[in-house]
Amino acid sequence: MGTPALLLFLVIALAAKSGCRGHHEAPSLWQSPLRFSADSAFKIALFADLHYGENAWTDWGPAQDDNSDRVMSAVLDMEIPDFVIYLGDVITANNLPIANATLYWDRALSSTRSRGIPWCSVFGNHDDAPFEWPSEWFSAAGIPQVICPPANISFSDGEVDDAALSDCNFKGTTRVKLISAEINDNGLSYSISGPTNLWPSVSNYVLQVSSSKDPKLPAVFLYFLDSGGGSYPEVVSNAQAEWFLRQSLKINPDASIPEIIFWHIPSTAYKKVAPMPIFGIHKPCVGSINKERVAPQEAEWGIMDMFVDRPSIKAVFAGHNHGLDWCCPYKNLWLCFARHTGYGGYGDWPRGSRILSMTEQPFSIESWIRMEDGTKHSHVILSS
Numbered sequence: 001m002g003t004p005a006l007l008l009f010l011v012i013a014l015a016a017k018s019g020c021r022g023h024h025e026a027p028s029l030w031q032s033p034l035r036f037s038a039d040s041a042f043k044i045a046l047f048a049d050l051h052y053g054e055n056a057w058t059d060w061g062p063a064q065d066d067n068s069d070r071v072m073s074a075v076l077d078m079e080i081p082d083f084v085i086y087l088g089d090v091i092t093a094n095n096l097p098i099a100n101a102t103l104y105w106d107r108a109l110s111s112t113r114s115r116g117i118p119w120c121s122v123f124g125n126h127d128d129a130p131f132e133w134p135s136e137w138f139s140a141a142g143i144p145q146v147i148c149p150p151a152n153i154s155f156s157d158g159e160v161d162d163a164a165l166s167d168c169n170f171k172g173t174t175r176v177k178l179i180s181a182e183i184n185d186n187g188l189s190y191s192i193s194g195p196t197n198l199w200p201s202v203s204n205y206v207l208q209v210s211s212s213k214d215p216k217l218p219a220v221f222l223y224f225l226d227s228g229g230g231s232y233p234e235v236v237s238n239a240q241a242e243w244f245l246r247q248s249l250k251i252n253p254d255a256s257i258p259e260i261i262f263w264h265i266p267s268t269a270y271k272k273v274a275p276m277p278i279f280g281i282h283k284p285c286v287g288s289i290n291k292e293r294v295a296p297q298e299a300e301w302g303i304m305d306m307f308v309d310r311p312s313i314k315a316v317f318a319g320h321n322h323g324l325d326w327c328c329p330y331k332n333l334w335l336c337f338a339r340h341t342g343y344g345g346y347g348d349w350p351r352g353s354r355i356l357s358m359t360e361q362p363f364s365i366e367s368w369i370r371m372e373d374g375t376k377h378s379h380v381i382l383s384s
Helices: 003-013 060-079 102-114 175-185 238-251 269-273 303-309
Strands: 041-047 083-086 119-121 205-210 218-224 259-262 313-318 327-330 333-337 352-359 364-371 376-381
Touching: 041 060, 060 102, 060 352, 060 364, 083 102, 102 119, 102 175, 205 238, 218 238, 238 303, 269 327, 269 333, 303 313, 313 364
Parallel strands: 041 083, 083 119, 218 259, 259 313, 313 333
Antiparallel strands: 041 352, 205 218, 327 333, 352 364, 364 376
16 A cells, blocks of 8 residues: 555544444434524535545545545535435445445545534445455555554554554445444434344434424424445345335324435336436436436335325435436436535546425425536426
8 A cells, every 4th residue: 555545544543523422223312403494494415426445555546535525525615505415335345455444434524524514324335345356466566565454543642553554354344333433423423323123224214304493393304225235235125115114104194294215226216217328318307417327226125116105205316326417207206316426436427416405385395416616507396
């Protein structure tokens, strides 16, 4: 590993933390409720497919992480959102031969955290993927010097013992460990480690955005579902679908409160509405890039039928496909892709972020893409 890559470990580990709390099944009681502003507005920025840690042993990899920092900082400063959602593939775990991938996860959160903006995250297929040995490591050049901090290393005094950086772990960091570290070390994180009976999926939870008039009065529900991949198949299970149904009927029995869904890998329903690849995007779909075919979940176990049956669900948002950023109507709701935000991952399309802007009374949701260079495009009304 070159000097820039080693220095990156130090920068990550020395990054400032914000707040501290223990493992929980719901946001801590002392946290401020997510809430519409006095002028009835709530804005969300989606950061999708950041892929921190890609080719971490090269000089190129850390440079891409620097670029991703720049994209998020630009979007946050231009849009000033009330909330950020990390929509999966926060890291490229299959490129990380280190014992504690939470160091890279923490780096990905830093732009949002440093601005005091709350956030949450959902897992993608690369976040806990096992390390993939690069074939070039077995060429004449041989395996590079890979220096990795162990899981229990402390950087609190700003100094690192060279002997402590000698061992690597090629097993990856589990979903539970990743989300637990995020929750425990960040008072601004609203992520939740979901019901254990849904294992191996982890990031299954619902957040309430409250009314501007009363913090106890729900104005919209945000659902997060772990779409798998990495350490297990790319699926949303029947158990997850049944969990969603129970939760929605419990907290929103008459479906009178709007609901929005977030997951990383799109469902097979996306293929049914997808514009023909390469041929552009035409109404009623709205977007700017359509450069590949939808790569959906491996199987669907009833959850899209549940979504369609609930008039309260307005839209579903996914990442995963870097070359797609469209929204298309599907029956009584919208299916949308985010925008590839990170410089890690495949594709050379310009980076940006999908923005969601909601109003409370009357409820409406609109969306657009904010690019790294400041341009704005693909505006669409999703509540019509």
